[in-house]
Amino acid sequence: xxxxxxxxxxxxxxxxxxxxxxxxxxxxxxxxxxxxxxxxxxxxxxxxxxxxxxxxxxxxxxxxxxxxxxxxxxxxxxxxxxxxxxxxxxxxxxxxxxxxxxxxxxxxxxxxxxxxxxxxxxxxxxxxxxxxxxxxxxxxxxxxxxxxxxxxxxxxxxxxxxxxxxxxxxxxxxxx
Numbered sequence: 146x147x148x149x150x151x152x153x154x155x156x157x158x159x160x161x162x163x164x165x166x167x168x169x170x171x172x173x174x175x176x177x178x179x180x181x182x183x184x185x186x187x188x189x190x191x192x193x194x195x196x197x198x199x200x201x202x203x204x205x206x207x208x209x210x211x212x213x214x215x216x217x218x219x220x221x222x223x224x225x226x227x228x229x230x231x232x233x234x235x236x237x238x239x240x241x242x243x244x245x246x247x248x249x250x251x252x253x254x255x256x257x258x259x260x261x262x263x264x265x266x267x268x269x270x271x272x273x274x275x276x277x278x279x280x281x282x283x284x285x286x287x288x289x290x291x292x293x294x295x296x297x298x299x300x301x302x303x304x305x306x307x308x309x310x311x312x313x314x315x316x317x318x319x320x321x
Contacts, residue, residue, distance in 0.1 A: 159198030162205045167216050168302050171279075172197070173208050179226040180208060182276045185298035190274050212279065218313040221247040223280045231274060234263075238271035245285040248314025250307065252289050265289070273297055279306070 157177035164171045174182035174197045184191055207225060214220035229239055241256050253265035253272065260268065268286075275283040278297055284306040288294040296303035 159196060160201050160204065161197040162200065162202050162209075164205070164209050164212060166212060168298065168305065171212065173205055173212075174198070175205065175208070176228075178204065179228050180277060180280065181228055181230070183212075183278045183280055184276075185278065185302060187299070188278070189295075189297040192276070215279065216309070218309060221310075221313070225280060227277050227280055229276055229281070231271070231276070234267075235271040235274055238268055239275055239277075239281050239283075242272065242275065242283050242286060243281050245282060247282075248310040250285045250287045250291070252287055252291075253294070254289050256286065269295065282306075285310075 159174055159176045159181065161172055161174045161182075164173055169186050172182070172184045173180060174184075176198075182192065182197070211220060211223050211225060215223065229236065231239065237260060238256065241259060245251055253268045256268045256272075257263050257265045272283045272286050273295060275281050275297070278284075284296060284298075284303045293300050293303055293307075
């Protein structure tokens with residue numbers, strides 16, 4: 146998975162599609178075959194839709210397949226080209242999030258400690274701006290006590306994703 150700091154945004158015009166899922170309709174944005182956005186209905190911090198480009202169904206089969214496998218409990222990691230376009234700090238946070246193992250969680254505070262010199266609130270702001278939800282698993286970041294806190298797709302979706310991963314990984318469900 147490439148992020149903006151490792152690669153420049155792929156050439157070509159952006160396109161988008163809608164993928165029906167158990168979490169609701171997901172809007173997936175790509176440029177040159179590289180995923181640049183995955184958004185829920187009523188997503189927080191949704192970018193201007195004019196940047197999504199033309200709607201099309203063709204060219205999204207790999208994303209549709211992998212999201213379906215993940216949500217069906219058949220996939221633990223994504224193998225999709227991904228590029229983000231955040232600030233250097235946001236990119237650092239998203240890189241850390243991408244390394245959180247399937248079926249586990251970490252806290253905003255733990256990520257802040259790992260980054261050094263930042264607060265849990267600053268990390269939370271960067272997590273909330275993750276443009277590639279699910280694929281960069283920001284749902285795996287929880288509050289210090291293990292409680293569910295903000296999620297761009299809503300807390301019910303966050304709980305669903307965490308429960309799915311914990312069930313597939315064979316872990317006991319957490320109390321949130």
